[in-house]
Amino acid sequence: MARHQELQYLDLVEHVLRNGDRRIDRTGVGTLASFGAMMRFDMSDGTFPVYTTKRVYWKTAVKEMLWFLTGQTNIRTLLENSVRIWTDWPLDKFRKETGADISQEDFEARILNDPQFAARWGDLGPVYGKQWRRWVGPDGQEYDQIASVIKTLRSNPASRRMLFHAWNVADLDKMALNPCHNFYQFFANGINDRDGRPPRLSLMVGTRSNDLGLGNPFNVCQQAALLAMVAQQVDMVPHELIWVGGDVHLYLNHLELAETIIGREPRPFPKLRLLRRPESIDDYRIEDFEVTGYDPHPAIEAPVAV
Structure with missing residues (x-):
């Protein structure tokens, strides 16, 4: 029987838990840290790598990816889609700069109901989507990295230059959070097969x-x-x-x-099916994602370090 793919994640968690270097990090919370890791998830049979040892809110993760693809940088759109995972950073900035003792719920309500307030306090700076879709070159021209990758995959799928990233050095100090998942590279194989099967696409x-x-858990799900x-x-x-x-x-x-999670037994990963083929990468909606067979262990609440 094949080894469950989620065990890669649990092994990494246990390794860091038992052997990680204890340190004080940027947030002041402190971490156990290790350097250098790799996991591989085979999606060729429709598998959707959503971890099962605690519930992952996969719709929220995918909504965040769809937001990245729009090139937007304001949390207002996220909140309109009930995604609250980016609120902590602008909320922290608002509290520090104004001295206001405002709850997250009240802050989010103001973002949703007051466009001027949202424009002033809801923007995260030139984070992921801005760099992916609207990277500004020294000539002032905007470059759409995602569109370029898709164009190359169609015209020259053997290229070694099918990648995009978000680590724009000139913009780092303007971002609410520097990019964590910052480098994406595609690889197509089977492009010369003559058996009629479509090529297989991998992403690192x-x-x-x-x-x-x-x-x-969020990143792996949304990257899949x-x-x-x-x-x-x-x-x-x-692939x-x-x-x-x-x-x-x-x-x-x-x-x-x-x-808790390393003491739980992984359950089968769910399957993913896209219910339609939109005209472009810009046109996907959360309703296009059909996920079946997801039966995770219970969710575990934990605080976000800002």
């Missing part, structure tokens, strides 16, 4: 910094969704999602979470 994601407790979308757009089938981590860490207030 380089992650400079990864919160294993909260960030990694991206691979499925891009493969559909270029008439290929998803492997390859996740590579640099500084992989557990926050010190996530250690109980870590102990």
